[in-house]
Amino acid sequence: MLYQVFEKLDRLFGFAQAKAHCDIPCGIYDPHQAQIAALTVIRMVDLANDLVKGSTKESLEFHNSLTRYIQVKEEHAEICKREVRVIFGDFIKKEHVEKYPELPSLMHHIMQLGSKARQTAGRETALELLGAVNRFAEIFWEIKGIKTKKVKAPYKPEEEIVYPLL
Amino acid sequence: MLYQVFEKLDRLFGFAQAKAHCDIPCGIYDPHQAQIAALTVIRMVDLANDLVKGSTKESLEFHNSLTRYIQVKEEHAEICKREVRVIFGDFIKKEHVEKYPELPSLMHHIMQLGSKARQTAGRETALELLGAVNRFAEIFWEIKGIKTKKVKAPYKPEEEIVYPLL
Amino acid sequence: MLYQVFEKLDRLFGFAQAKAHCDIPCGIYDPHQAQIAALTVIRMVDLANDLVKGSTKESLEFHNSLTRYIQVKEEHAEICKREVRVIFGDFIKKEHVEKYPELPSLMHHIMQLGSKARQTAGRETALELLGAVNRFAEIFWEIKGIKTKKVKAPYKPEEEIVYPLL
Amino acid sequence: MLYQVFEKLDRLFGFAQAKAHCDIPCGIYDPHQAQIAALTVIRMVDLANDLVKGSTKESLEFHNSLTRYIQVKEEHAEICKREVRVIFGDFIKKEHVEKYPELPSLMHHIMQLGSKARQTAGRETALELLGAVNRFAEIFWEIKGIKTKKVKAPYKPEEEIVYPLL
Amino acid sequence: MLYQVFEKLDRLFGFAQAKAHCDIPCGIYDPHQAQIAALTVIRMVDLANDLVKGSTKESLEFHNSLTRYIQVKEEHAEICKREVRVIFGDFIKKEHVEKYPELPSLMHHIMQLGSKARQTAGRETALELLGAVNRFAEIFWEIKGIKTKKVKAPYKPEEEIVYPLL
Amino acid sequence: MLYQVFEKLDRLFGFAQAKAHCDIPCGIYDPHQAQIAALTVIRMVDLANDLVKGSTKESLEFHNSLTRYIQVKEEHAEICKREVRVIFGDFIKKEHVEKYPELPSLMHHIMQLGSKARQTAGRETALELLGAVNRFAEIFWEIKGIKTKKVKAPYKPEEEIVYPLL
Numbered sequence: 004m005l006y007q008v009f010e011k012l013d014r015l016f017g018f019a020q021a022k023a024h025c026d027i028p029c030g031i032y033d034p035h036q037a038q039i040a041a042l043t044v045i046r047m048v049d050l051a052n053d054l055v056k057g058s059t060k061e062s063l064e065f066h067n068s069l070t071r072y073i074q075v076k077e078e079h080a081e082i083c084k085r086e087v088r089v090i091f092g093d094f095i096k097k098e099h100v101e102k103y104p105e106l107p108s109l110m111h112h113i114m115q116l117g118s119k120a121r122q123t124a125g126r127e128t129a130l131e132l133l134g135a136v137n138r139f140a141e142i143f144w145e146i147k148g149i150k151t152k153k154v155k156a157p158y159k160p161e162e163e164i165v166y167p168l169l
Numbered sequence: 170m171l172y173q174v175f176e177k178l179d180r181l182f183g184f185a186q187a188k189a190h191c192d193i194p195c196g197i198y199d200p201h202q203a204q205i206a207a208l209t210v211i212r213m214v215d216l217a218n219d220l221v222k223g224s225t226k227e228s229l230e231f232h233n234s235l236t237r238y239i240q241v242k243e244e245h246a247e248i249c250k251r252e253v254r255v256i257f258g259d260f261i262k263k264e265h266v267e268k269y270p271e272l273p274s275l276m277h278h279i280m281q282l283g284s285k286a287r288q289t290a291g292r293e294t295a296l297e298l299l300g301a302v303n304r305f306a307e308i309f310w311e312i313k314g315i316k317t318k319k320v321k322a323p324y325k326p327e328e329e330i331v332y333p334l335l
Numbered sequence: 336m337l338y339q340v341f342e343k344l345d346r347l348f349g350f351a352q353a354k355a356h357c358d359i360p361c362g363i364y365d366p367h368q369a370q371i372a373a374l375t376v377i378r379m380v381d382l383a384n385d386l387v388k389g390s391t392k393e394s395l396e397f398h399n400s401l402t403r404y405i406q407v408k409e410e411h412a413e414i415c416k417r418e419v420r421v422i423f424g425d426f427i428k429k430e431h432v433e434k435y436p437e438l439p440s441l442m443h444h445i446m447q448l449g450s451k452a453r454q455t456a457g458r459e460t461a462l463e464l465l466g467a468v469n470r471f472a473e474i475f476w477e478i479k480g481i482k483t484k485k486v487k488a489p490y491k492p493e494e495e496i497v498y499p500l501l
Numbered sequence: 502m503l504y505q506v507f508e509k510l511d512r513l514f515g516f517a518q519a520k521a522h523c524d525i526p527c528g529i530y531d532p533h534q535a536q537i538a539a540l541t542v543i544r545m546v547d548l549a550n551d552l553v554k555g556s557t558k559e560s561l562e563f564h565n566s567l568t569r570y571i572q573v574k575e576e577h578a579e580i581c582k583r584e585v586r587v588i589f590g591d592f593i594k595k596e597h598v599e600k601y602p603e604l605p606s607l608m609h610h611i612m613q614l615g616s617k618a619r620q621t622a623g624r625e626t627a628l629e630l631l632g633a634v635n636r637f638a639e640i641f642w643e644i645k646g647i648k649t650k651k652v653k654a655p656y657k658p659e660e661e662i663v664y665p666l667l
Numbered sequence: 668m669l670y671q672v673f674e675k676l677d678r679l680f681g682f683a684q685a686k687a688h689c690d691i692p693c694g695i696y697d698p699h700q701a702q703i704a705a706l707t708v709i710r711m712v713d714l715a716n717d718l719v720k721g722s723t724k725e726s727l728e729f730h731n732s733l734t735r736y737i738q739v740k741e742e743h744a745e746i747c748k749r750e751v752r753v754i755f756g757d758f759i760k761k762e763h764v765e766k767y768p769e770l771p772s773l774m775h776h777i778m779q780l781g782s783k784a785r786q787t788a789g790r791e792t793a794l795e796l797l798g799a800v801n802r803f804a805e806i807f808w809e810i811k812g813i814k815t816k817k818v819k820a821p822y823k824p825e826e827e828i829v830y831p832l833l
Numbered sequence: 834m835l836y837q838v839f840e841k842l843d844r845l846f847g848f849a850q851a852k853a854h855c856d857i858p859c860g861i862y863d864p865h866q867a868q869i870a871a872l873t874v875i876r877m878v879d880l881a882n883d884l885v886k887g888s889t890k891e892s893l894e895f896h897n898s899l900t901r902y903i904q905v906k907e908e909h910a911e912i913c914k915r916e917v918r919v920i921f922g923d924f925i926k927k928e929h930v931e932k933y934p935e936l937p938s939l940m941h942h943i944m945q946l947g948s949k950a951r952q953t954a955g956r957e958t959a960l961e962l963l964g965a966v967n968r969f970a971e972i973f974w975e976i977k978g979i980k981t982k983k984v985k986a987p988y989k990p991e992e993e994i995v996y997p998l999l
Contacts, residue, residue, distance in 0.1 A: 027288075027880075027905045030989040031873055035865050043861055050857075055395045063719045067788040070737045073402045075857045088254075092280055107273075114258055122193075124399040147987060154999040157977060159860040166999050169984040193382075193407045196491040197375055201367050209363055216359075221893045229553045233622040236571045239900045241359045290897040313489060320501040323479060325362040332501050335486040359620075387727045405734045420586075424612055439605075446590055454525075456731040525714075525739045528823040529707055533699050541695055548691075561885045565954040568903045573691045645821060652833040655811060657694040667818040667830050691952075752918075756944055771937075778922055786857075 032094045034140035037086035038164050040079040041133040044120050045160045047076035048129045077121055083132065084117035087139055094143075103142050109135060133162055140165040198260045200306035203252035204330050206245040207299040210286050211326045213242035214295045243287055249298065250283035253305055260309075269308050275301060299328055306331040364426045366472035369418035370496050372411040373465040376452050377492045379408035380461045409453055415464065416449035419471055426475075435474050441467060465494055472497040530592045532638035535584035536662050538577040539631040542618050543658045545574035546627045575619055581630065582615035585637055592641075601640050607633060631660055638663040696758045698804035701750035702828050704743040705797040708784050709824045711740035712793045741785055747796065748781035751803055758807075767806050773799060797826055804829040862924045864970035867916035868994050870909040871963040874950050875990045877906035878959045907951055913962065914947035917969055924973075933972045939965060963992055970995040 051072040054065065091110045100106050116132040137153075144151045144167045154166045217238040220231065257276045266272050282298040303319075310317045310333045320332045383404040386397065423442045432438050448464040469485075476483045476499045486498045549570040552563065589608045598604050614630040635651075642649045642665045652664045715736040718729065755774045764770050780796040801817075808815045808831045818830045881902040884895065921940045930936050946962040967983075974981045974997045984996045 027877070027901060031869060031876060032988065033865075033869060035863075036869070039861060039863060039866075046861060047857070051395055051399075055393070055398075060393060061719070061724060063715055063788045066719075066733055067715075067737055067740075068786070069398055070402055070734055071741070071785070071857055073399055074406075074738075074741075076399075077403070077406075092284070118258070121403070122400070124395045149987060157979060157997070157999060158862065167987070169987060169996050193379070193403055197371060197378060198490065199367075199371060201365075202371070205363060205365060205368070212363060213359070217893055217897075221891070221896075227553070229549055229622045232553075232567055233549075233571055233574075234620070235896055236568055236900055237359055237575070237619070239897055240572075240575075240904075242897075243901070243904075287901070288898070290893045315489060323481060323499070323501060324364065333489070335489060335498050383727055383731075387725070387730075392725060401730055402734055405731055406738075408731075409735070409738075424616070450590070453735070454732070456727045525711070525735060529703060529710060530822065531699075531703060533697075534703070537695060537697060537700070544695060545691070559885070561881055561954045564885075564899055565881075565903055565906075566952070568900055569691055569907070569951070572904075572907075647821060655813060655831070655833060656696065664833050665821070667821060756948070782922070 032090045032143075034086065034090060034136065034143050034165075037083050037090075037136050038133070038140060040083035040086065041129070041136045042156055042158070042160060042162060042164070043079040044076055044083065045126065045129040045133060045162060047072045047079070048124055048126050049160060051076070051124055052126070073124075076124070080117045080120040080132070083120075083136060084114055087113050087136065090139075090143065095146075099142075099146050102146075106139075106142065109139055109142075113139060130162070133164075137163070137165040140167075198256045198309075200252065200256060200302065200309050200331075203249050203256075203302050204299070204306060206249035206252065207295070207302045208322055208324070208326060208328060208330070209245040210242055210249065211292065211295040211299060211328060213238045213245070214290055214292050215326060217242070217290055218292070239290070242290070246283045246286040246298070249286075249302060250280055253279050253302065256305075256309065261312075265308075265312050268312075271304075272308065275305055275308075279305060296328070299330075303329070303331040306333075364422045364475075366418065366422060366468065366475050366497075369415050369422075369468050370465070370472060372415035372418065373461070373468045374488055374490070374492060374494060374496070375411040376408055376415065377458065377461040377465060377494060379404045379411070380456055380458050381492060383408070383456055384458070405456075408456070412449045412452040412464070415452075415468060416446055419445050419468065422471075422475065427478075431474075431478050434478075437470075438474065441471055441474075445471060462494070465496075469495070469497040472499075530588045530641075532584065532588060532634065532641050532663075535581050535588075535634050536631070536638060538581035538584065539627070539634045540654055540656070540658060540660060540662070541577040542574055542581065543624065543627040543631060543660060545570045545577070546622055546624050547658060549574070549622055550624070571622075574622070578615045578618040578630070581618075581634060582612055585611050585634065588637075588641065593644075597640075597644050600644075603636075604640065607637055607640075611637060628660070631662075635661070635663040638665075696754045696807075698750065698754060698800065698807050698829075701747050701754075701800050702797070702804060704747035704750065705793070705800045706820055706822070706824060706826060706828070707743040708740055708747065709790065709793040709797060709826060711736045711743070712788055712790050713824060715740070715788055716790070737788075740788070744781045744784040744796070747784075747800060748778055751777050751800065754803075754807065759810075763806075763810050766810075769802075770806065773803055773806075777803060794826070797828075801827070801829040804831075862920045862973075864916065864920060864966065864973050864995075867913050867920075867966050868963070868970060870913035870916065871959070871966045872986055872988070872990060872992060872994070873909040874906055874913065875956065875959040875963060875992060877902045877909070878954055878956050879990060881906070881954055882956070903954075906954070910947045910950040910962070913950075913966060914944055917943050917966065920969075920973065925976075929972075929976050933976075935968075936972065939969055939972075943969060960992070963994075967993070967995040970997075 051069060054068055054072070057065075087110060091106070095106060113132065113135045116128060116135055119128050120132050141151055144165070150168045151165050152168060153163045155161050156164050217235060220234055220238070223231075253276060257272070261272060279298065279301045282294060282301055285294050286298050307317055310331070316334045317331050318334060319329050321327045322330050383401060386400055386404070389397075419442060423438070427438060445464065445467045448460060448467055451460050452464050473483055476497070482500045483497050484500060485495045487493045488496050549567060552566055552570070555563075585608060589604070593604060611630065611633045614626060614633055617626050618630050639649055642663070648666045649663050650666060651661045653659045654662050715733060718732055718736070721729075751774060755770070759770060777796065777799045780792060780799055783792050784796050805815055808829070814832045815829050816832060817827045819825045820828050881899060884898055884902070887895075917940060921936070925936060943962065943965045946958060946965055949958050950962050971981055974995070980998045981995050982998060983993045985991045986994050
């Protein structure tokens with residue numbers, strides 16, 4: 004079913020058969036920055052939650068820190084979406100989607116989670132986002148014929164990330 | 170066929186049944202800025218082509234103008250992509266895609282044309298981009314139950330744009 | 336009186352007699368984006384006011400949402416000012432000011448209201464801003480020889496906007 | 502004549518009688534950055550002209566440098582306009598305009614020269630821009646009751662700038 | 668001791684003997700903007716502290732203003748760091764460091780204070796930052812062979828700034 | 834010798850003994866993005882050089898592509914500098930510099946090469962930049978107690994990068 008959809012898409016606009024097309028940089032795609040961005044979102048959620056549970060409400064320092072955590076969460080949720088969008092738009096081709104039919108919905112899911120991670124401040128959404136980005140990274144490296152493994156990130160938050168065995 | 174695809178997507182991540190979700194501003198979607206951006210891309214292509222056909226090559230003024238036209242073309246091709254992406258991501262829901270199954274491929278086509286309009290400087294690609302954005306606008310207004318008509322844009326380049334009859 | 340002022344201005348620096356000058360895009364002026372921006376400011380004020388009247392004060396979600404509404408209000412009040420400033424600077428000529436002597440003060444009023452809409456969060460200022468931008472749009476379309484009408488915006492907030500009859 | 506104009510403006514929207522209003526930072530206005538920006542525009546014009554007169558046309562280094570000079574000229578002409586606009590909008594009040602009726606036209610002249618300095622690459626326009634900004638600075642410091650003098654800038658291009666005697 | 672360090676640095680990468688190198692603008696270095704930025708940080712801290720001491724907690728206007736002060740403090744602490752970094756990286760040469768061996772640590776100190784001024788909202792840190800930037804300005808003008816004096820800034824906050832006697 | 838320098842620095846401003854300080858995100862430091870940025874600079878230099886050697890000089894497509902390559906080179910050389918600067922400023926502490934006394938000069942070298950990579954378009958400088966960033970990455974991972982190896986980048990340009998064995 005999905006094959007037919009994408010075959011149809013292909014005829015419509017020449018779904019890139021062979022050429023790598025990009026808005027530049029050409030050819031340099033790596034999901035790493037998207038993963039770091041997702042980790043940053045989790046980190047900001049954690050810092051914000053710790054702050055709110057503390058006792059210095061209404062102080063200027065409380066507001067100064069909270070505003071900054073929210074601001075950085077905004078930026079990095081957006082960076083996460085953008086990085087995945089660029090790889091999906093420029094690197095992923097028809098034959099990839101045929102091999103991994105979950106790609107379009109995974110992409111869309113990441114976009115939605117990224118938006119939700121901006122609009123809310125719960126850890127669950129942020130973790131879901133990282134999970135989806137990790138799956139995207141896994142597929143990405145498989146396409147490039149590179150094996151991956153799951154490792155604990157070497158920085159806070161020490162959540163699991165998919166890591167290519169270069 | 171497409172219904173089944175999106176029903177599957179729906180089960181995967183709760184394809185927005187009823188809630189309008191957005192990264193803010195909430196609810197204020199209008200394809201007009203995307204159309205203006207596409208017109209601007211055509212305009213820059215025209216200005217750049219006129220300049221190159223002229224005789225002041227190698228002069229500083231030639232380079233000053235050309236660099237600026239290319240720069241603005243870059244920005245507006247990107248604005249065009251972004252505006253369509255936001256409407257598609259935040260406003261378009263499952264029932265809309267069911268009624269207009271061309272939407273996902275149209276969205277993807279606009280993204281590709283937007284990139285191509287950045288990487289090259291031909292009028293054809295820029296016109297194609299406007300055409301695709303106009304079709305997107307047409308569907309958008311139909312979804313909102315508002316009739317449209319085609320009019321000549323009241324500014325250069327005086328190409329046709331889809332216009333809602335408010 | 337105002338004619339004399341602008342005639343004086345004209346002699347001082349050659350108040351653009353005939354050439355359309357712009358920082359590019361050349362010739363593509365439309366007050367629509369300024370109107371959308373003003374609507375967005377009103378929307379953000381409404382969302383922020385609703386939030387503050389609610390009961391979840393001191394929660395992280397309260398701060399997350401409020402910070403985001405304020406941030407977007409900032410951006411769109413600034414977009415509104417910029418769009419009007421560009422049209423006034425590039426499109427409006429001496430003969431236009433002669434026909435519509437309210438233009439300079441209207442422009443200045445919009446700048447002041449835009450700043451005020453950033454510094455405060457009341458609906459009245461935001462509505463005043465939209466009103467002034469609507470009047471500016473009305474004059475703009477008259478200059479181009481295009482009739483307008485007032486319509487309810489096809490999105491929240493459903494305030495009135497001036498709409499060209501293309 | 503000009504007094505009547507501004508009195509009329511005043512009634513229309515309460516031309517700030519006493520309060521210093523700003524989009525923040527509040528109260529910190531200084532034309533120095535506008536002057537530096539104008540000097541930078543002249544510098545870029547000089548560097549670009551030297552390059553074009555040289556012999557390495559068509560080389561990659563030629564294009565690399567020229568593109569960068571044009572880019573920086575763009576930015577600084579825009580910075581110059583913005584700095585003057587902010588001071589004029591936030592600091593200049595009705596009584597100032599009454600004392601220095603040339604202010605509105607000077608402001609407008611700076612905006613036009615700033616745009617022209619972006620669209621073209623001639624030294625004359627860039628020098629005119631600096632001249633107008635210097636006059637604006639002179640009036641600014643007089644309003645603040647601080648004497649000024651003209652000095653040669655302590656960096657290239659070593660053009661004259663108005664300097665407050667603090 | 669410090670001479671030996673920098674001589675070693677010199678051999679490693681040709682510590683700019685004679686050419687002024689810059690990322691453009693070339694040659695136009697002035698610590699003034701860094702000083703204004705530091706003054707702005709102090710101003711924002713003052714405004715924020717006044718607001719928090721006031722009585723309108725929990726109102727929308729309270730949040731609107733506080734968020735904006737914090738935002739501007741962020742920007743200007745960053746501008747301050749950037750301006751000093753550019754001058755240190757582009758203008759300061761080996762012979763300058765030899766004459767003023769405090770320069771590298773002063774630079775680093777400013778970077779740290781700038782970060783601290785973002786992460787916290789106390790007046791002391793902001794004043795320290797201004798003090799360090801003033802010392803940097805003093806050395807800068809001495810290198811250029813221009814005497815300086817300390818003056819009260821002609822705007823709020825009326826703290827002392829180092830001022831070149833041009 | 835170097836120990837004495839940094840001990841002196843330490844006394845001057847409390848060279849962070851134990852606290853990790855950052856401008857946020859706190860704790861998430863990784864040289865990977867700096868390495869990708871350096872690879873991108875090399876890639877843009879290669880694409881630009883190929884273009885200039887080709888035969889379509891003076892065509893609009895030639896200028897369109899070249900301007901874009903130069904623009905992206907600008908951005909990524911700056912990203913490279915910024916990423917290293919943040920890690921050096923926030924993550925590197927006194928004890929690290931004691932163990933790896935080359936760190937400050939390496940940091941400074943990267944800043945200079947980054948600037949040079951913007952001002953010129955030769956492959957040698959871009960390769961030098963990557964080399965310096967790779968050395969910085971090596972030290973970074975050693976500090977974190979993680980072994981590294983050198984691998985060929987899994988994308989163009991396929992130059993060597995230092996890779997942590999997580």
